[in-house]
Amino acid sequence: MKNKLTFVAVLLIVSISCPTFGQEDLSLKYASTIQSADLKKHLTYLASDELKGRDTGSEGQKTAAEYLVNFYKDKDLKGPVDGNYLQPFQLSSVSWKEISLKVGRNKLTLNEDFVFVGDADMKKKRKSELVFLGLATEENLSKVAIEGKLVGLWAIGESLGEAVDKVMEAGAAGAIIVTMEGQANFDRMANRYKSMSGKGRMGFDKPTEQKPVFMVSSIKMGELFDTAVEILKEAAKNDPSVIPVQKVVYQVVKQKDIVNTENVMAFLEGTDKKEEVLVISSHYDHVGVSSTGEINNGADDDGSGTVSVMEIAEAFSQAASDGYKPRRSVLFLNVTGEEKGLLGSEYYSENPIFPLENTVNNINIDMVGRIDYEYEDADNQDYIYVIGSEMLSSQLKIVNEYNNITYTDLILDYRYDAEDDPNRFYYRSDHYNFAKHNIPVIFFFNGVHDDYHQPTDTVDKIEFELMEKRAKLIFHTAWDLANRANRTPVDRINNRSER
DSSP, rough: OOOHHHHHHHHHHHHHHHHGTOOOHHHHHHTTOOOHHHHHHHHHHHHSGGGGGGGSSSSHHHHHHHHHHHHHHHHHHHBBBBTTOOEEEEEEEEEEEEEEEETTTEOOOOOOTBOOOOOOOOOSSEEEEEEESSSHHHHHHHHOOOOOOOOEOOTTTTTTTHHHHHHHTTSEEEEEEOOSSSSHHHHHHHHHHHHHHOEEEOOOOOOOOOOOOEEEHHHHHHTTTSSSSHHHHHHHOOOOOGHHHEEEEEEEEEEEEEEEEEEEEEEEOOOOOEEEEEEEEEEBBBBBBBBOOOBBIIIIIIHHHHHHHHHHHHHHHHHTTTOOOSSEEEEEEEESOGGGGGGHHHHHSSOOOOGGGGEEEEEEEEEEEEEETTTTTOOOOEEEESSSTTOSSSSSHHHHHHHIIIOOOOOEGGGGGGGTTTTTTGGGSSTTHHHTTTTOOEHHHHOOTTTTTTTTOOGOOOOOHHHHHHHHHHHHHHHHHHOOOOOOOOOOOOOOOOO
């Protein structure tokens, strides 16, 4: 009890030090403008079949952008670049006319047995060997000859990019990699790749790397090496050289197309601290139409975050029109390209409209409209996952918890905020591209469910009253950050900078 009281006392001390304490009723007054009926109205349109899943660069994504721009104009928020609300940029859509993989006599089926996550372009099929390395450690690399071969990696909880880079630098020709336990988890990912198989993979244009990387389930990796999964896991840690080498034949043939897309931005200038900017973000794109013609409406992912940003923007706008502009400026940022690899937020962070050194925080909202597996049978379902809030600043988590205690009383669940979270949620949404520049971030997330990246992620399944409560917490935290005397300090080291 003593520790709890001490912690609450700290929260109160921090809150008293900022001007929002004296403006508590104002925060409550404008939070009340965030209503489930308005959230539902906007989401019903953005996640409708008319927008065809808002795929990056598609007509539906551009229609969604127009809807957002018109909303912000109506709320008297400004376009931050000479009145313009859009930040256009180009992507390269890469597709592969041929992807084949055969290990021994086992001919694997694309987007069922494996997915392709690397880069390559080959005129002919290549024959090589597949060797098991497990973990990409110096010790394992000293035990297995990998030069010119495909390498089997067991990278659960590890950075895929780091593991692949290590073996490629050591002379490997490519990799077959496991990043998650359980066939069901892999099947969900493979189904997503299958639904997007006709569209190509988007990214910033760059020269082709001969880096063929194939991802398989843990069970399939066992089949490829004709070895039990438990034995593979043990060998990955101790001696991978005991796993038998396999013959492999593979080919990847590449094609490129240019895609035009755009971030949407709306700006509210502050008063005495207007040079400092708080960014509130969501991604408004989704994955479009599947190869079988089913529309992925993306109501939760991330229609819920997008309409939450809209309602929070309206609350700030109403306060400003009543004479209560925030001390700091606020940028409402709806990015595109998140589903293709956090591309819109990466573009903004590399081409910021406002200097990054003046960007005080990023509040990112990605999926806040549903109840996940962990809470579906809970007595109290008023929860939200909070990620990244204490990584760079000692105060950001405290600010959020104070506002939750004061206003919303949600369960703030930090289970996915661990550095070794096997889901790697910290790396999977747009706050990452602010945090890597040492901007303190806080990411709000409801967790995954059976409809994640499926055509069944529809508006009728959204918990609008719960989403309203979550959006109000985010508004209260944003109001506090925009008005407090001092910006939250960057007094901790970013130890999660690489995806």
